[in-house]
Amino acid sequence: MMIKDMERLLYRRQFVIGTRYMERSGWQRIQLDQELFLSVHPDLDVIQSNRHGFQLIVLGYMIDPYHPEWSNEEILNDIHHKCTSFDQLLVGVEHCGGRWILIYQDEAEIKLLTDACGMRQVFYSVQPDGVWCASQASTLASLLGAELDDNEELQTFVQSVEYRAMEQLWPGDGSIYKEIKHLTPNHFLDVRKGTITRYWPLSKLEPIGVEEAVEGAVEILKGSLRAIANRSRVMLPVTAGLDSRILLAASKDVSDEVHYYIALHSGLSENATDVKVPAALFTALGKTFHIHPALDKVDEEFVRINRQSTQLRDLPKSQIFYQHYLHAEERINISGNYSEIAREVYYDYHPNRKVDGRFLSRNIKLGEHAYVRQCYEEWLDPIRSYEEKFGIRLLTLFEWEQLYGRWGAIHAAEQDIAIEEFSPFNNRKLLVTLLSVKHDYGTRNHLYRKMIMQMWPETLGAPINPLPLHKFLRHCGKEVLRGSLYYGYQMLKAISGQGIRKRKEGTT
Known part of the structure; x- marks a missing residue:
């Protein structure tokens, strides 16, 4: 072409x-x-x-x-x-x-x-x-x-x-x-x-209750979806994950204006859970769900232009950019990125864990490289007191600024050649509202489910990230262990007065 x-x-x-x-x-x-x-x-x-x-x-x-x-x-x-x-x-x-x-x-x-x-x-x-x-x-x-x-x-x-x-x-x-x-x-x-x-944080996060957080977050999410639908034709990818499910729920009032879809590529087939689960859910909801077929070939000139313009990575999902260029018809793509910050995906139960450059590098799976450790130490040095001073955990700031503020932004920039993107969770008021709820074991997923129940409860009619039986049993075992560590550490904290740090929770 x-x-x-x-x-x-x-x-x-x-x-x-x-x-x-x-x-x-x-x-x-x-x-x-x-x-x-x-x-x-x-x-x-x-x-x-x-x-x-x-x-x-x-x-x-x-x-x-x-x-x-x-x-x-x-x-x-x-x-x-x-x-x-x-x-x-x-x-x-x-x-x-x-x-x-x-x-x-x-x-x-x-x-x-x-x-x-x-x-x-x-x-x-x-x-x-x-x-x-x-x-x-x-x-x-x-x-x-x-x-x-x-x-x-x-x-x-x-x-x-x-x-x-x-x-x-x-x-x-x-x-x-x-x-x-x-x-x-x-x-x-x-x-x-x-x-x-x-310039942020400016003041300490004031704890709020779950119901207050749900009310505030729902207003922002629904208003954001209504606002972007007023601006442009929109499309929303839906998988089996929690983040796309909450955006689906938030889109109820504008659902007749949204193109719901999943894009296949060499790393995602039609038999994948992220395709089968939403397809069944939309059938139950009586809404149309579009499965965009994978492309046989991506135009080399398109790739060359994008590589000259951006930090284009050679990833299977990069094929989707060309799909958007051919078929998106000047829509805006709605993304669930940055929701992981609100869910505080990184959580560590170890009571003696020291958050330093080495820990961050290993935790993010960048290994033991001296350059990475030094970069993270330099980022950490000015903010080591922030958990106590502002009530925001270092690993939450790490996820916000060093994971999604870096890796998360690359994807949107790579797509610019084909389509504009909108992420409702890229909103400080929304993130602060959800982060102001006290984080206990499992709180974040519970908070999200309550929001979904308020916005469009029928969207919970399909499982979220279902696992095969052997993986489900292994997952249950890990969660029992993690829960035991969490509540055990609560007892230690009550005795010692020390604070909580984070561990790696589930992903979407």
């Missing part, structure tokens, strides 16, 4: 900030000051607002779950009307979902931050002529002539089995290029100075 409009597909939905414009046809150009220039791909929305002595620029799209009828412009104007300073702005965008970059500019400063989980990525580099930013490290490297980092420990890691097995998960805030870094979620970049500042 002939690839249409190759010029438009290259660097699709990307941006560049630097001391000169990106020389590409059709890109929008905005001069930030005498030394900094913003270039934006035509398929990346740009919204601007001026009042209170400063300018706000949004790249991408925002969703307000409490006002699902509002447009990007109405959301930004409301935020700007209520916020008269940068500090107020940080609080004023907490409820905003979507996938966006926000630029704040006054006479003295230009500051930049991302959506809650960094789903709209920012890479940056401090150069002699000023600070440069872009959607991809490779784009910056090409513009700046940056060289690959030849650090021996880094190269050992990049060539390792663990790096490939974990789908090129990158530790810390660096990249494979010298002097090019990745903006970590919960931090903002001072674009003039090239410095990074952590």
Whole structure:
């Protein structure tokens, strides 16, 4: 097949900030000051607002779950009307979902931050002529002539089995290029100075009850699904997992407007549990479920363009991007990513477990590489007191900032050539609401089931992640052991006064 409009597909939905414009046809150009220039791909929305002595620029799209009828412009104007300073702005965008970059500019400063989980990525580099930013490290490297980092420990890691097995998960805030870094979620970049500042958490999480959390989370989820359906035609992949099930439940009010599907590829056949379970569930619900067949071949020119534009990985699921390019018909894809943060998937019952760089590297299955340990130690050093100070566990922040803030954002960027993505759980207000519920053994799955029961109870008519008998028995044995460890540790904690840390809970 002939690839249409190759010029438009290259660097699709990307941006560049630097001391000169990106020389590409059709890109929008905005001069930030005498030394900094913003270039934006035509398929990346740009919204601007001026009042209170400063300018706000949004790249991408925002969703307000409490006002699902509002447009990007109405959301930004409301935020700007209520916020008269940068500090107020940080609080004023907490409820905003979507996938966006926000630029704040006054006479003295230009500051930049991302959506809650960094789903709209920012890479940056401090150069002699000023600070440069872009959607991809490779784009910056090409513009700046940056060289690959030849650090021996880094190269050992990049060539390792663990790096490939974990789908090129990158530790810390660096990249494979010298002097090019990745903006970590919960931090903002001072674009003039090239410095990074952590801005969240701001205060201690106040515990709330399950019922309060369910009510608040349901309002945000349903409002988010209604809002994105108001904006565009939408599609939602549904598997046998919990995260896609809760989004299915949240979509009840807009279910007639959603294209529900599962995409087959070389790693997923029609006989897989993730296909058979939702197919049976939709039959029972009386709704249409689409099984997109696997493609015999992916166009090589499409792959080449995407590889030039992004950190494209060679994975079976990457075949889905070409399916979306051919058949998505300008829909927005709804994803369950970042839900794992709210469920606090990482949990450790060991009462004497020390969370350090070595533990994090092994826990995330990146092995014993010196480069990985050092990156995680550098991330940990400033926040070791955060569990006590802010009531948020280190492993939850790790999952938020170092797993989904890195690996989770890559997938959306790779899809940009074909389709825009929306993740309702990429919302700070929603994550904080769910994380504010006390975490006991099994609490998170119980919390999710209560939300589903309130939104669309019939969607629980099919099992969630069913296992064959031998795996089910093994799973039960492990859970009995883990539960025993948990309650045993509760007794130890009551005696010693020590806190809980996390273990690896179930995945979707």
